[in-house]
Amino acid sequence: MLLAIFSECYRILCAILSPCQQFAMILTIVFFLVVLSCTVFFRQSLRKQTRYPLPPGPKKLPIVGNLFNMPRSGVAWLEYAALSRQYKSDIIHLSVLGNSIVVVNSAKIASDLLDKRSLIYSSRRSTIMLGKLVGWETVLPFRSNDSSWKQQRKIMSQAFPTDSTRFYSMLMRATRSLLKALPCTDDIFDPLHVWAAVTIMDVTYGINAEEAKAHLPIAEGAIEAIIVAGIPGAFFVDQIPILRYIPEWFPGAGFKTKAKIWAELRERMTNLPFGLTKERVAMGLAKPSLTSVALEQIDDQQDVGEQEALIKTAAVAAYAGGSDTTVTALHSFIWAMLQYPEVQIQAHHELDRVVGPGNLPSFAHKASLPYIAAIVQETMRYYPVAPVVPHRLIVDDIYNGYLLPRGSAIVSNIGSMLYNEEVYPQPNIFNPARFLNNNGNLNPNVKDPADYAFGFGRRICPGKSFASASLWLAIASILSCYSIEPELDEHGEPIKPQLQERTQSGLTLLNKIPPFKCRFVPRSGDLPRMLDSNGED
Numbered sequence: 001m002l003l004a005i006f007s008e009c010y011r012i013l014c015a016i017l018s019p020c021q022q023f024a025m026i027l028t029i030v031f032f033l034v035v036l037s038c039t040v041f042f043r044q045s046l047r048k049q050t051r052y053p054l055p056p057g058p059k060k061l062p063i064v065g066n067l068f069n070m071p072r073s074g075v076a077w078l079e080y081a082a083l084s085r086q087y088k089s090d091i092i093h094l095s096v097l098g099n100s101i102v103v104v105n106s107a108k109i110a111s112d113l114l115d116k117r118s119l120i121y122s123s124r125r126s127t128i129m130l131g132k133l134v135g136w137e138t139v140l141p142f143r144s145n146d147s148s149w150k151q152q153r154k155i156m157s158q159a160f161p162t163d164s165t166r167f168y169s170m171l172m173r174a175t176r177s178l179l180k181a182l183p184c185t186d187d188i189f190d191p192l193h194v195w196a197a198v199t200i201m202d203v204t205y206g207i208n209a210e211e212a213k214a215h216l217p218i219a220e221g222a223i224e225a226i227i228v229a230g231i232p233g234a235f236f237v238d239q240i241p242i243l244r245y246i247p248e249w250f251p252g253a254g255f256k257t258k259a260k261i262w263a264e265l266r267e268r269m270t271n272l273p274f275g276l277t278k279e280r281v282a283m284g285l286a287k288p289s290l291t292s293v294a295l296e297q298i299d300d301q302q303d304v305g306e307q308e309a310l311i312k313t314a315a316v317a318a319y320a321g322g323s324d325t326t327v328t329a330l331h332s333f334i335w336a337m338l339q340y341p342e343v344q345i346q347a348h349h350e351l352d353r354v355v356g357p358g359n360l361p362s363f364a365h366k367a368s369l370p371y372i373a374a375i376v377q378e379t380m381r382y383y384p385v386a387p388v389v390p391h392r393l394i395v396d397d398i399y400n401g402y403l404l405p406r407g408s409a410i411v412s413n414i415g416s417m418l419y420n421e422e423v424y425p426q427p428n429i430f431n432p433a434r435f436l437n438n439n440g441n442l443n444p445n446v447k448d449p450a451d452y453a454f455g456f457g458r459r460i461c462p463g464k465s466f467a468s469a470s471l472w473l474a475i476a477s478i479l480s481c482y483s484i485e486p487e488l489d490e491h492g493e494p495i496k497p498q499l500q501e502r503t504q505s506g507l508t509l510l511n512k513i514p515p516f517k518c519r520f521v522p523r524s525g526d527l528p529r530m531l532d533s534n535g536e537d
Helices: 002-017 021-047 076-086 107-115 128-133 147-159 165-184 189-205 209-229 241-245 254-283 290-296 304-323 325-339 341-354 363-368 370-382 414-418 464-481 527-532
Strands: 091-096 099-104 388-392 397-399 402-404 409-413 482-486 518-522
Touching (some): 076 091, 076 388, 076 409, 099 107, 107 397, 107 409, 128 241, 147 290, 147 304, 165 189, 189 209, 189 325, 209 254, 209 304, 254 290, 325 341, 325 464, 341 370, 341 464, 341 482, 363 370, 370 414, 388 414, 409 414, 464 518, 464 527
Antiparallel strands (some): 091 099, 388 409
């Protein structure tokens, strides 16, 4: 409340004094320092009233707290894991400009808090950059647990049931198109993005493959905002909300220009495919999809505009959630195959034995392909797609004698959990066999990475079953058709793939592997026949 009053006063003063830029700049600096000091002092005073200590963590400096301890390398989960080892605790505490951050590095603590106490740990922290300036705050993954969040989740749960069998034919068609495109490009991201767009837009909007391709550039730009701005601490305006009111000409206000561009892309991503499906529903031409089914179920006795807005936000949540995560996972799988060719060889043997050379796998083969299932699990574990996921605590809580303050960002370090050596020995090695027992079947005693990778508690991904099915079919099909080989140099010799460091140019929500090149060498002379076949599961 205090910060809101200060912010409103500052906004009015800036509007009055904006013609005098130099004076407004001085006012901004002074006002910022006063408000920041008052806010930090107020929050620290409240926390001193409890007899419980905060979890271990780096020493906090006056006012700025742990600002200089926050991850900056682009791989936040590794830096959080290092802090966990340094302070010998699976739960650590950071404070940035008075904002509390609790990082959870173990699956047990994540389950204790996010699953067993989900009622108070399932909210989302309000963000200025991604939420208010770019406009994602009303959409399911970023919205607090209010009635709209529950209604959006209900719509998505109906569209993505636990049983994904009704999507199998569509996934088979889209995967055949992917298999045809992979050997024909120097940039494997392109066909992967098309494959993901085709599948998710079919389910979400009933839009066909060619139409889906036209929406790709808009979606890629809009999702960049989520990937970059979704990490706590990526933009100072999230720690210092008053910065949202500084003029665009002010030094360091480049985030406002970026937010404008991202907001426009988000609006187009939200409105264009929804409008197309709405028109087709009105004409009776719409294919069954999340959007068309929900529109047909609108209650005319209630506020139609409000219901449409709810459907629109649920649809774009599904669209955004499925369009980049599966691409990242499949890209990391292809990279792993270059690094571990022995895994490919074993997978080829299993596919030839079960499916037969010259044939494509279908979901009917899934139960008989445990090594392929293990590769899927190891792909999710080895290069976790979203390794750092924040929740928000809505009340003060005590855990293992530590105070977890109300309003804290509870960051589940999924990457650290998937690299726990006690659960996954030698985690830096891509080894699908870790998920198999002595008989070559999946070992139920080894934790499935999907139990972590898709989130915890009430925030678990509603499209988990669909995403898992998509990834399994793509991996099984690529390995059936191709041997993934290194690029050749000018002399025709293979370029030995180099292990790349887990570093990125900046903090991002998704854990992306840098671009690389490879060759998809057909394993059968019958490949054209296989890919032109209309046979489906």
